[in-house]
Amino acid sequence: MTQGSAGQKCEVCSDDKQTYLYHGEYPAKLVLCKQCYDGYMAKEMTQYWKDHIQEEKRRTGQC
Numbered sequence: 001m002t003q004g005s006a007g008q009k010c011e012v013c014s015d016d017k018q019t020y021l022y023h024g025e026y027p028a029k030l031v032l033c034k035q036c037y038d039g040y041m042a043k044e045m046t047q048y049w050k051d052h053i054q055e056e057k058r059r060t061g062q063c
């Protein structure tokens with residue numbers, strides 16, 4: 001079986017106009033349209049900074 005990139009659909013909203021491959025932590029890979037891709041990216045960034053800030057607080061708050 002060959003795995004082509006043609007005919008891929010956004011796995012969230014089934015939009016097939018323009019899709020991007022999203023590499024996340026969990027589910028490993030997702031095919032997403034621009035809109036959903038941006039949404040996932042924003043979510044991941046938010047989570048990243050939340051973790052980062054929390055760690056920073058923990059580090060600085062212990063003195």
Ligand SMILES: [Zn+2]
Pocket residue numbers: 010011012013014015032033034035036037
């Ligand atoms: Zn979508």
